[in-house]
Amino acid sequence: MEIWDSSDQTWTSLEEAVLQEATSYKWRCKTQDPFQLHMQGIPLPMVKVGDDWTGTIETPFQCGTVRFTLISNETKEISQFIYPDNRKMLLQDYEQMLADILEEGMICFQAEGLERDVTASGRTNKPSYLQWQYIKNNMLRLRKIFKLIENNPIRVLKREDRLLKKEQVKTVTQRTASWIERYGQRYGWTQNSMPNHIQTNKAEETYQTYENQVVLTQLLQLRQLLLQYRGSDLEEMESEAQEYLDWISFWLTRSFLKNVSPFNGTIRTSQAFRKHPYYKEWFKWFQSLYEFQNVSFDMDQSLGLKDTYDIYEIWAYLQVVKVLRELDLIENYQGLFVKEEERFFLSLGKNKESRMKLKGEGYLTFQRLIQNNSKPFYTYTQRMIPDITIEYKDEMVIFDPKYRVDSNIPNALAEMHKYRDGIIQRETGERVVTGVYILTPRQATYSEEKDFYSKEYQEKYGMGAFLFKPGSTMDEFRSWMER
Incomplete structure (x- = not known):
């Protein structure tokens, strides 16, 4: 049983093959006997070509252990591992995006000088959707940290x-x-x-030490916070919050906390919280927990923050805002915020057009709606909602954040032609899109893809790709915007 390795251009045995998620692999098996190949118990289609049985294995967009079963005169099982796709972000990238969204939102809010009846500074225990995302993605890590502390508590x-x-x-x-x-x-x-x-x-x-008192206090605070999330109208959030509450109830019964009293007062960083390998991680976890409320996010707001690619779109938009702000090209930030019940929220929901005025006659828009009856631009084909648009007079540039490029950059750029050809100025009948660009956290994988990231290609064809990855400088995009 062999797999075709496209990187080495050779056949290798299934046991030794390196499999990556979301990838298609050709396989072959030399046998004259009737033959079947199952992946996770599901038979795969195959054809007989000469002396070989051949077919294709499509790995899912998930990493982990996978079981292959070869059925012929005898049955053989092979356990393999599917490695993460390099298009996926790491957890620290995800957390960096959330922090960047809050930071840029806060800067824009202060720059606008709106009324200060919004939670705009300090830390708070009030629930927010971003904070819930942090809890959901890091609760398992907190459980591991607590187990380590329980096995070796400070005494x-x-x-x-x-x-x-x-x-x-x-x-x-x-x-x-x-x-x-x-x-x-x-x-x-x-x-x-x-x-x-x-x-x-x-x-x-x-065990009645300052550090254990703080651990107990923070557990009690987290329990109160989770009770608020459990009372939300979102069924998924309610069930998950209850599961986390059960964990905390179990933790509170641990022997090292039984005779410990909660700490009352301002929690400060002790020597142990600075240097102890377990208590330091615990303290950092709760520090991050309360960083998600600089600008309020209400759970009633449909922000579409359940999936990484939704957050990536919002993050990419605010990175464009950041570059325009630093180049002093934004006239006002009012379109970035919406006011409800005397509080302000970032207005970046799915299919909720958010528009900001640029200096001169320009606009920056998130989720711009263009259809056959819209003005001043319309489309004569299908309804279009490009993620990020910059308009200036009768010209438009479109940016499309692509957290996952399904196959490759050329295919993704080919899809952008619908914007270039299908968006028309209603009065003149002229095409208005002068540039279409993909924003992606993925580096160029193949040599032929590197051209799409180059200044020469972008200027010649009015299309291409920019590297938008959390933690990167995005110097090429900044230079493009200046030009």
Whole structure:
């Protein structure tokens, strides 16, 4: 059983093949006997070509262990691993996008100088959709951290004077003898007998430390926060919040927390929270938890933040806003915010056109709606909603964030021709789109794709791709915008 390795241009055995998710692989098996190939128990289609059985394996857009079953005269099982597609972002990229969205939203809000009846500074325990996304994506990590702390909690030896029965006293020190001479007669001490009770200094291990008090306090705060999420109208959020509440209820029964009292006061970073490998991660987790409320996000707002590609679109739009802002090309930011019940929200929902005025006669729009009856531009084919558009007078440039490019850059760019050819100026009948560009976190994989990222290609054809990856500088895009 062999798999075709396109990188090495050779056949390799199924056991040694390196499989990647969302990829198509050709396979062949030399046998004269009847033959079947199952993947995860599902038979795969195949054809007989000469002495070979051949077919195609399509790996899912998921990584993990996969089981192949080869059925002929005898049955053989092969366990393989599907590696993550390099188009996928890492968890830190995801968290970086959320932080960037909040940061740019806050800067724009301050730049606009709107009324300050919005939660615009500090940390808060109020629920938000972004905060829920953080909890959902990091709760498993918190569970692992808690398990590590439970197995090795911080404890101290606490010494205190206690009055014990004489048979309970294990050691007698000089301090104990001095106490007997001074107070012994009060407890029945005579020349012929020891006192019935003796005061001695006893050392006991205790978990009543500042760090454990903070752990307990933060668990109680997280429980209160999850109760609010459980009361939401979203069924999925309600069930998941209940599951997390069950975890916390179990954690609160752990032995090292039983005699610990919650900490009252301002929580500060201690030496252990700075350096202890487990407590440091715990403290950082809760620090991040309360960073998601600089600009309010209401759970009633349909922000479409359930999937990474939705967040990537919003993040990419705000990165375009950031570049325009730093180039001093934005006239006002009002289109970025919506006011409801005396509070402000970022107005970046799916199919909810958000428009900002640029200096001169330009506009920056998120989810621009163009159809056969729209003005001043219309489409004579299908309804179109390009993700990001910049309009200036009678010209338009379109950016399409592509978190996952399904096959490759050329195919994705080919789809952009519908915007170039199908959007018309109603009065003149002229095509108005002068440039279409893909925004993607993916580097050019093949040599022929590198041209799409180059300045020369973009200027010659009015189309191409820009690298938009969390943490990257996006210098090429900034240079393009300046030009």
